[in-house]
Amino acid sequence: MSKTSTRREVLTARWIVPVQGEPIERGWIRRQGETVVEIGSGSPGTEATDFGDVAILPGLINAHTHLEFSMFDQPVGQPGIQLADWIGQVIAARGATTVAQRVSAIRKGILESAKAGVRLLGEITTPPIEYPDIDPSVLDFPLETIHFCEVIGLSAQRSAERFAAAESHAICDGSNSGPTQLMEHAAISPHAPYSTLPDTIDRCVRWSAKHRRPLAMHVAESPSERELLINGTGPMAESLKRLGVFDESLFPQATTSKKSPFVELINQLSACHRGLLVHCNDLRQSEIDTLSQFANLSVVFCPRTHRHFGFDRHPVAQMAKSGIKVALGTDSRASNPDLNLWGEVQFLLNHRTDLQPSSVIAMATQNGADALGRKDIGRITVGSQPGLIKVATNASSAEQLYRDFATGGNPVCIG
Structure with a gap:
């Protein structure tokens, strides 16, 4: 996705890993272009792209x-x-x-x-x-x-x-x-x-x-x-x-x-x-x-x-x-x-x-x-532009999530 893009979108997945804070089960991210404008759990209340059985992390x-x-x-x-x-x-x-x-x-x-x-x-x-x-x-x-x-x-x-x-x-x-x-x-x-x-x-x-x-x-x-x-x-x-x-x-x-x-x-x-x-x-x-x-x-x-x-x-x-x-x-x-x-x-x-x-x-x-002095990346927080990756998981707990990270495949870029 281009840095100049202003496209609005909502992404959902089995897990969101914001890093600053605990992993969010059934979480979602709202962003405009590359900028995160909101994160949450449950229903985002609008049409969303569901990535399914993955965890979304910052780049x-x-x-x-x-x-x-x-x-x-x-x-x-x-x-x-x-x-x-x-x-x-x-x-x-x-x-x-x-x-x-x-x-x-x-x-x-x-x-x-x-x-x-x-x-x-x-x-x-x-x-x-x-x-x-x-x-x-x-x-x-x-x-x-x-x-x-x-x-x-x-x-x-x-x-x-x-x-x-x-x-x-x-x-x-x-x-x-x-x-x-x-x-x-x-x-x-x-x-x-x-x-x-x-x-x-x-x-x-x-x-x-x-x-x-x-x-x-x-x-x-x-x-x-x-x-x-x-x-x-x-x-x-x-x-x-x-x-x-x-x-x-x-x-x-x-x-x-x-x-x-x-x-x-x-x-x-x-x-x-x-x-x-x-x-x-x-x-x-x-x-x-x-x-x-x-x-x-x-x-x-x-x-x-x-x-x-x-x-x-x-x-x-x-x-x-x-x-x-x-x-x-x-x-x-x-x-x-x-x-x-x-x-x-x-x-x-x-x-x-x-x-x-x-x-x-x-x-x-x-x-x-x-x-490296970059507070705008490396985490999924409001105002950040982290770039997003996804890692496959069907975990039902944070403990299992980290086990999947240890043994599963490599990340896939979302952008």
């Missing part, structure tokens, strides 16, 4: 992905591969691709995401890169993308070059407004604490705060990252040496707490406008406690990528208990079999029974939208 939010790696048909490396080894293989594969091939991969990833019912992507962009022009009419869904321009480098020169490239990518061409106007969906991403200078991280944090744009950063992705930061040793250190970028003056990092470099990093990132800490596979309770103090910081968990690397059990339950907002992402096809965010939902529903099913659905919708 999904993929808070973290790398579309340029959609060229991979299967994850890189065998399950349990060391992250450091995986990084080396991915860098080599990317270096062998052309710009045209990367643009083609991005197009493939966009189409796959839209088909999977994703309403918004938190996309890591490696400028300079071109994005394909895709006619919205060929998409299954009204998909939007936030471009997190990646800043990476362990030398002052490299860092300055990548920051300048990020700023250049983020700036509009000036045809409609001033030449310093930022793109509507521009954001920034200092890559990781093992690949970005602390001063550059500060620079990215200041940029985020100044322009009121979100910031994303890979944090505590593996135990080898912690070993590098604390001791300057381990698989990550060896990987940096193989790449020719290891600097003994940077690792180990001089921190006030040798036991937890991530506490200092979290405090550093808290000065940004809105921050997404990606993966956080190796965060410990003291670090989770620190993170929980900052309402502007969220975690993005990529469950099937976590499984690919064989990491220890993710502390997502402790995060949720601490009040941290956790969103879901797919990472990329370099670490995940596909970009189907519903696959992440089903993985958690089937493997993390310590999580409330309703909270898992929130991770795939509302939490991601909030983390």
Whole structure:
């Protein structure tokens, strides 16, 4: 459905899942164009389109992905591969691709995401890169993308070059407004604490705060990252040496707490406008406690990528208990079999029974939208424009509904 459509319609189904609030049995949604104007239960009192035995949900939010790696048909490396080894293989594969091939991969990833019912992507962009022009009419869904321009480098020169490239990518061409106007969906991403200078991280944090744009950063992705930061040793250190970028003056990092470099990093990132800490596979309770103090910081968990690397059990339950907002992402096809965010939902529903099913659905919708600063999507509320998906179910209770979500088929886009 076009964003400019003013068509009025009422949709009914066995279940409506607004996310903000309990699932509504025999519910209905009234909308004008894409905007929800009313929701309720029982008879809507007017002619309606009945979708039957399905649950209607808001479109999904993929808070973290790398579309340029959609060229991979299967994850890189065998399950349990060391992250450091995986990084080396991915860098080599990317270096062998052309710009045209990367643009083609991005197009493939966009189409796959839209088909999977994703309403918004938190996309890591490696400028300079071109994005394909895709006619919205060929998409299954009204998909939007936030471009997190990646800043990476362990030398002052490299860092300055990548920051300048990020700023250049983020700036509009000036045809409609001033030449310093930022793109509507521009954001920034200092890559990781093992690949970005602390001063550059500060620079990215200041940029985020100044322009009121979100910031994303890979944090505590593996135990080898912690070993590098604390001791300057381990698989990550060896990987940096193989790449020719290891600097003994940077690792180990001089921190006030040798036991937890991530506490200092979290405090550093808290000065940004809105921050997404990606993966956080190796965060410990003291670090989770620190993170929980900052309402502007969220975690993005990529469950099937976590499984690919064989990491220890993710502390997502402790995060949720601490009040941290956790969103879901797919990472990329370099670490995940596909970009189907519903696959992440089903993985958690089937493997993390310590999580409330309703909270898992929130991770795939509302939490991601909030983390990315979009209160208008990720939930079905009056005034929202969530895009709608449907999932087959004949459940007669909310408990059975979530069981159907865990074992049933993929979502189908309504629009």
